[in-house]
Amino acid sequence: MTAAIISGKQVSDDIRIGIAREVADLAERGVKPGLAVVLVGEDPASQVYVRNKEKSCIELGFHSEVHRLDAATTQQELLALVADLNGRSDIDGILVQLPLPKHIEEKAVIDAISVEKDVDGFHPVNVGNLVIGDDSLLPCTPAGVIELIKRTGTDISGKHAVVIGRSNIVGKPVSLLLQRENATVTMCHSRTANMAELSRQADILVVAIGRANFIDASFVKPGAIVIDVGMNRLDTGKLAGDVDYESAREVAGFITPVPGGVGPMTITMLMSNTLIAAKRRRGLK
Numbered sequence: 001m002t003a004a005i006i007s008g009k010q011v012s013d014d015i016r017i018g019i020a021r022e023v024a025d026l027a028e029r030g031v032k033p034g035l036a037v038v039l040v041g042e043d044p045a046s047q048v049y050v051r052n053k054e055k056s057c058i059e060l061g062f063h064s065e066v067h068r069l070d071a072a073t074t075q076q077e078l079l080a081l082v083a084d085l086n087g088r089s090d091i092d093g094i095l096v097q098l099p100l101p102k103h104i105e106e107k108a109v110i111d112a113i114s115v116e117k118d119v120d121g122f123h124p125v126n127v128g129n130l131v132i133g134d135d136s137l138l139p140c141t142p143a144g145v146i147e148l149i150k151r152t153g154t155d156i157s158g159k160h161a162v163v164i165g166r167s168n169i170v171g172k173p174v175s176l177l178l179q180r181e182n183a184t185v186t187m188c189h190s191r192t193a194n195m196a197e198l199s200r201q202a203d204i205l206v207v208a209i210g211r212a213n214f215i216d217a218s219f220v221k222p223g224a225i226v227i228d229v230g231m232n233r234l235d236t237g238k239l240a241g242d243v244d245y246e247s248a249r250e251v252a253g254f255i256t257p258v259p260g261g262v263g264p265m266t267i268t269m270l271m272s273n274t275l276i277a278a279k280r281r282r283g284l285k
């Protein structure tokens with residue numbers, strides 16, 4: 001069997017039609033959602049991301065601004081910019097690109113972003129609301145992963161989901177969202193014993209470990225849904241996921257490619273969060 005490809009690009013385009021429609025409705029009421037992105041230094045992964053975001057904002061009719069600060073920017077200067085963006089009425093979403101240079105404490109910066117404008121869903125209050133199951137801005141990549149799984153037509157309820165990786169930005173929130181969908185969730189990480197054996201029990205396998213081509217067919221249950229969150233830049237300049245695509249697709253039922261899988265969904269969910277934040281801040285539905 002060869003797996004069906006879940007195109008993040010296509011799912012993304014579908015969702016964007018709805019976003020564009022809502023933005024047009026808001027425009028009639030004189031509202032234009034605004035996203036501010038802050039980039040400190042020159043992290044190459046962030047550069048691609050920032051470019052794609054700018055493009056999406058323009059396509060969808062959002063106000064977009066990118067603050068490019070040099071690598072020597074002090075924490076105090078960055079916090080002053082965040083405070084300024086928090087106070088601006090034309091900005092609905094603030095995203096500070098991670099990782100930040102070592103002399104800046106990431107936690108201090110994330111904590112400083114207004115909870116209502118935290119479109120990454122990284123602020124501790126948004127994370128806490130996610131854990132409790134209250135309304136919050138959901139982290140973009142995990143929200144995109146859930147959308148991709150749903151687009152296969154699979155009912156997540158009662159399924160065994162295995163999440164490989166336990167980061168704050170992907171593994172942990174994905175496992176919480178899967179539990180919210182009534183999956184039974186197993187979390188694996190670098191210290192897990194018998195990872196392949198656990199992984200082979202997954203109806204839904206989400207991989208976010210940051211190691212190129214680590215997961216091959218021996219980790220995949222026949223017919224499983226495989227979501228590859230990895231984005232590893234190889235020496236050749238090519239982008240590779242955490243899943244060995246050629247191997248895994250022979251066994252899986254559905255699989256996401258890299259690029260064109262989770263990446264475009266992350267950006268679409270960011271646009272969706274910015275739209276939600278814009279409406280909430282103005283008391284609109």
Ligand SMILES: Nc1nc(=O)c2c([nH]1)NC[C@@H]1CN(c3ccc(C(=O)N[C@@H](CCC(=O)O)C(=O)O)cc3)C=[N+]21
Pocket residue numbers: 045046048049052095096097098099120140231239258259260261262263264266267
């Ligand atoms: N505060 C913060 N939030 C983030 O969400 C965040 C961040 N910092 N720092 C950097 C990483 C990386 N990231 C990407 C998202 C989408 C693509 C993307 O669009 N990828 C496309 C194209 C990739 C390519 O062609 O190189 C794809 O996978 O098809 C890339 C990278 C978000 N991140």
